[in-house]
Amino acid sequence: MRKLFPIILVCLLWSCGNESKVKKQPPKKVVEVPAFNEDSAYDFIAKQVAFGPRVPNSKEHEACGEYLINTLNRFCDTVIIQEAALTAFDGNVLDSKNIIASFKPERAKRVMLCAHWDTRPFADQDETNKNTPIEGANDGGSGVGVLLEMARQFSIQKPDVGVDIILFDAEDYGQPNESEYPRMEHSYCLGSQYWAQNLHKPNYFAKYGILLDMVGGKDAVFTQEGYSVHYAPQVLKKVWNIAANLGYGEQFLFQKTNPVTDDHLYINGFAQGRVPTIDIIEHDASSKSNFYKHWHTHDDKLEHIDKNTLKAVGQTVMHVVYNE
Ligand code: AHN
Ligand code: ZN
Numbered sequence: 001m002r003k004l005f006p007i008i009l010v011c012l013l014w015s016c017g018n019e020s021k022v023k024k025q026p027p028k029k030v031v032e033v034p035a036f037n038e039d040s041a042y043d044f045i046a047k048q049v050a051f052g053p054r055v056p057n058s059k060e061h062e063a064c065g066e067y068l069i070n071t072l073n074r075f076c077d078t079v080i081i082q083e084a085a086l087t088a089f090d091g092n093v094l095d096s097k098n099i100i101a102s103f104k105p106e107r108a109k110r111v112m113l114c115a116h117w118d119t120r121p122f123a124d125q126d127e128t129n130k131n132t133p134i135e136g137a138n139d140g141g142s143g144v145g146v147l148l149e150m151a152r153q154f155s156i157q158k159p160d161v162g163v164d165i166i167l168f169d170a171e172d173y174g175q176p177n178e179s180e181y182p183r184m185e186h187s188y189c190l191g192s193q194y195w196a197q198n199l200h201k202p203n204y205f206a207k208y209g210i211l212l213d214m215v216g217g218k219d220a221v222f223t224q225e226g227y228s229v230h231y232a233p234q235v236l237k238k239v240w241n242i243a244a245n246l247g248y249g250e251q252f253l254f255q256k257t258n259p260v261t262d263d264h265l266y267i268n269g270f271a272q273g274r275v276p277t278i279d280i281i282e283h284d285a286s287s288k289s290n291f292y293k294h295w296h297t298h299d300d301k302l303e304h305i306d307k308n309t310l311k312a313v314g315q316t317v318m319h320v321v322y323n324e
Contacts, residue, residue: 037152049302118169142310147212217292253283
């Protein structure tokens with residue numbers, strides 16, 4: 001005991017010293033995060049699907065665009081429409097609209113949340129009717145549905161940080177693998193490519209961005225996609241840790257997978273990474289594309305949308321935003 005006493009004394013003093021160090025730090029504010037409503041998100045997807053396929057230059061696309069603008073105008077402080085005529089791989093000139101809806105547009109500290117709202121004009125991954133457009137409940141509808149529900153929540157309780165919700169157009173008019181046209185590089189993501197070269201505000205800046213793509217599949221899992229790991233590792237860690245803390249560790253896997261050419265690639269590529277952006281996109285190791293199993297087929301339908309997946313993604317991203 002006589003030998004141990006000085007050691008115990010040193011330990012006690014050391015732990016007291018540590019405690020006072022901890023006390024000196026400002027108390028971390030606790031933010032009440034509202035509950036993301038997956039029924040509402042689902043309804044926002046159903047509403048889009050009801051317009052029919054949202055293929056650029058179609059009347060369904062036009063009508064859905066008008067609905068999205070009106071809805072975001074109800075929830076957000078400002079909505080900017082970025083119109084562009086974009087030439088696709090087949091020579092068609094697509095009348096496209098990037099829809100940019102903001103909360104606290106004057107705030108310097110901001111985050112960017114995005115998805116694409118157009119749907120694919122072909123079902124080139126299907127066995128039949130490869131040349132007719134898909135419904136795009138998951139591919140197009142789900143990301144937008146989750147973001148509209150988040151906008152509704154933000155309108156009820158405003159986050160401290162400024163938020164920009166960007167719905168990109170002309171993402172999914174990319175050249176099919178079997179195509180008679182000459183190969184065109186960068187044929188996907190035309191809307192986000194345009195935005196990256198023509199920012200909706202000069203010198204636009206956000207602390208980081210989160211892209212949602214195919215976030216409504218049943219039993220979907222989200223892995224750490226290659227470009228997200230490369231361009232925005234800290235953002236990825238933050239989001240995946242929050243998901244795990246909320247109990248969504250089964251959906252958000254700490255596993256790195258191959259890079260995917262998606263809107264975030266072009267966002268990350270502009271102006272030396274002004275907005276480091278991750279992609280939350282389903283990874284299905286058992287499908288041959290490694291995407292959602294109904295990807296670019298006529299089975300990408302509302303009936304395969306799962307509210308549990310919408311909830312996991314929506315609640316996680318809401319936690320990220322409200323704690324910023
Ligand atoms: C490619 O197919 C090259 N990239 C996937 C981007 C995408 C299409 N996401 C949804 N649809
Ligand atoms: Zn697609």
